[in-house]
Amino acid sequence: MILFVCSQGKLRSRTAELLALFGGVHARSAGSDKDADVPLNDALIRQATLIVCMEKKHHEAVKEFQHYGSCPAVLLGIPDEFDRLQDELVRDLIFQTRFHDTALAAAMERGAALLAAQPGYRAALGTRTPRIFGSSNEAYSVFPQ
Incomplete structure (x- = not known):
């Protein structure tokens, strides 16, 4: 599983997760x-098999956890200045x-193309947690056929 990390888990990491999921990667x-x-x-x-951090402060936060040493982590250097699923962020x-x-x-990239082909996908896909955590967000059931 690929773990994407940002500050709130709503915009950057959530967008990356959706791109990966729609591209066929467990994320x-x-x-x-x-x-x-x-x-x-x-x-x-x-x-996680790979941890992808948006900023250095996220990488530092990951290092505080006991099991960090068993998983590689990379830093993308993407600042918190984007809206969810914004073209520039993607x-x-x-x-x-x-x-x-x-x-x-x-x-x-495959996930981005698949998402872009879905009319209204930005409005349909949310930024909250999946139902297994008690959310009613429909984002996890709006996958294309």
């Missing part, structure tokens, strides 16, 4: 802030990921 997103929708935790880090996520993992970047 999750989390936030380093204590009040994040899905707070970064040791269980997520243990499950472009930057794919571009920066390509420096670290070309297969993941290719999957995210």
